[in-house]
Amino acid sequence: MSVESSRILNGYNFEITSHDFKVLTDVPENQGGENKAPSPHDYIEIALASCTAITVQMYAKRKGIPLEYSDVKVQITSEGSAGNEIHREIRFVGNLTDEQKKNLLMIAEKCPIHKFLSAGAKIKTEMAG
Structure with missing residues (x-):
């Protein structure tokens, strides 16, 4: 990629x-x-919001959970020497039990972009010819 x-x-x-x-x-x-x-920061927020929505939707479909869709709001709330933080709020829409919502929230933590951002990344930069 x-x-x-x-x-x-x-x-x-x-x-x-x-x-x-x-x-x-x-x-x-x-x-x-x-x-x-959108700014580069917006694209980070877009990546996390879209990955979260897709991940929980795929899980719900696979498990037969009646999730219609989810609203995911993401905002970078702090950045810099004090630390980086992103706030994510998820609203699940559908005829769901509290247990199903709890499971969907746990799955949101497993979205690939969430995992990538949480782990951090080393960036190797080189100059092209």
């Missing part, structure tokens, strides 16, 4: 290529951007 920042559109607005898809990124105006697309 590879993602590539392929071209600058204007200022800090970039087109990013991932497989057959192109997405845009920018920064807010107060950071010198034009706020024309």
